[in-house]
Amino acid sequence: MITIALFGSEETVTLVKRYEKRIEQIEIQAFCYRTVADLEELLPQATHCDVYLFSGILPYVHAERLVQTFDKPAVYIADNELNVSLTLLSVVHHRLASLDRISIDLPDQQDLDIIIEQLQIDPEPKYVTDFAWVKTDKSKAFQMNPILDFHLGWWKAGKTDLAITSIHAVYDQLVHLGVPSLRMVDAEKTILDALKDAKHAGILQKTELSQVAVSTMAISPKEKEHDISPSDLEPLFTGLQELAKQVNGTVQQLTSESFVFYGTRGGIEFLMEHLELLDPVLSIAEQLSVYLHLGSGFGLTLVDAKNNATIALAYAQKQEAAHSFIVVTEDKTVINPQDTMDQHVLSTNDEQIILSAKTLKISVMNVIKMIQFLKSRPVNRFTSGDIADYFGITKRSAERMLKKYMDVGWLEVIGEEQPFQNGRPRSIYRLHLPLSYS
Structure with a gap:
């Protein structure tokens, strides 16, 4: 249970x-x-x-x-195209307002744009705002009042007859102010999918007898100018779902260009032994003119598996002009299933790394993991929170670790950020390791 x-x-x-x-x-x-x-x-x-x-x-x-x-x-529970389409259908069916006289807020305007394009809606909603930035900009706190003022302003100006909001608190305020309002519909499938995801995540967390496997998949266009719309990726997501079923896992779409697979080590090892199972997905990727990069990580815990998957994906994405599949095991062995000769261990006899670990008074594996952390990031710029997420430790433990690097002069503070309106600012760091990790 x-x-x-x-x-x-x-x-x-x-x-x-x-x-x-x-x-x-x-x-x-x-x-x-x-x-x-x-x-x-x-x-x-x-x-x-x-x-x-x-x-x-x-x-x-x-x-x-x-x-x-x-x-x-x-x-x-994600807001998605299904929720938006059902909401618009409700407005039209119940004749609540003309679609060009509604104001609407939602997490990502792309969900609405896709529906308008696919269904060729005319007239289309004119007054739209979103807050897609919350997915990427964690330093900026969300404020309800701008969304509330957005709806209120258009209604007072006589431009709209109905406000549609995806935020409960905004809905309550609009009703209190006498503005005709509607809450975004929560589709049955969306709720059931969220409950299934929650159940599966809980099972993975509780499972101690079998190793967890996490696979992170990313795509990159073959041509830099090639733009890929979310609708273009639907066949790829369907193909990944079919692949997941064959290895007893489940797949979720993280962003418009990345996916994550949750399963077991046994499932991924089965895939490593039967690479032909990847062929249908790779065929779809070819039709889309994109490369598919797959990084799989094993671990005794979900956190370890995720961290190893991040390392694996960083290796996979180095193969820029080809499809790639890399596995990192719980003991940091890096495996390329497509080339059985390409296998190495991230534990090391490197004297520089061993000396660095002794200087810092931490484990060799910790240094190796820090190197992988830096390699997985586009720029050498991070906070203690980033370290905590990657290493799967508390923020306090991350700060203690960083102090060791600071004490020997390898870590510098290059700025700070204010993630909360009333909280303490967080330091932004750059790390200079006295060894090569390219």
Whole structure:
């Protein structure tokens, strides 16, 4: 039985609880909030649960800022094209307003643009705003008032007859102010998928007898000028789902150009022995004129497997003009299944690394892992939070580790960022290791 801590408004919690019995072996424990600020009090109350499920990306990001690194799997119910299309259908079916006289906010305007293009909607919504930046810019705190003012402004100007919002708090305020409003529809499939993802994440976290495998997949266009739309990738995602079934795993799309696979070591080893299973996916990638890079990591824990998958993907992406598949095992052995002669171990007899470890008074593996961390980043610029995420440790432990590098003069502070309005600024570091890691 997987216990899921569900964080959301009372309305969302009531909706999601309806589907609890549709997924076997899960139990939902609800933690209702009026605003996301309540999460600071609610999160400590859910430590006994196996996995966190947030009602949307905003509470997820806010909670992530509060704890820096989740101590257990955390997923959220995504807004997507299905939710948007059902919402627009509801507006049209119930004749609530003409689509060119609605204001709408949503996490990513691309979801709306795709629907408008595919269905050739006319007239199309004119007054649209999104907050896609929350997925990438963790230093900027989300503010509700600009979204509220966006809807209120167009309505007061007589340009709109209906406001559609994906934020519960905005909806409540609009209703209080007398603005005709509608909440974005939460599609049944979206909720069920989120519950399945939460269950699977919880199972992986609880599994101790079998090794976890995480595979991160990224694509790169063969031609730099080649733009790939999300709709173009639908056949690739379908192909990856079929591949995942054959190795007893599940796949999720992370961004428009990356995917993650969760499964077991046995499943990936089966794939390594039967590379022909990749052929249908590679064929789709060829049709899209993209390269597919697959990095798989093994580990005794989900955190270890994710870290090893990150290292594997960094190796895979070095093969810029070819499809690539790299595996990093729990003992840091790097394997190229497409070339059985290409295998090496990240543990080392390198005297420079051994000397560095002695100077820092840390393990050789720690130095090797720091090298891989730097290689996996586009620029030598990071915070203690980045180190904590990559190493799978607490922020305090990360800061203690960085102090060792600082004490020997290999770490410098190059700036700071203010992730929270009232919090302490965080230092931004650059590391200068006295050895080659290219």
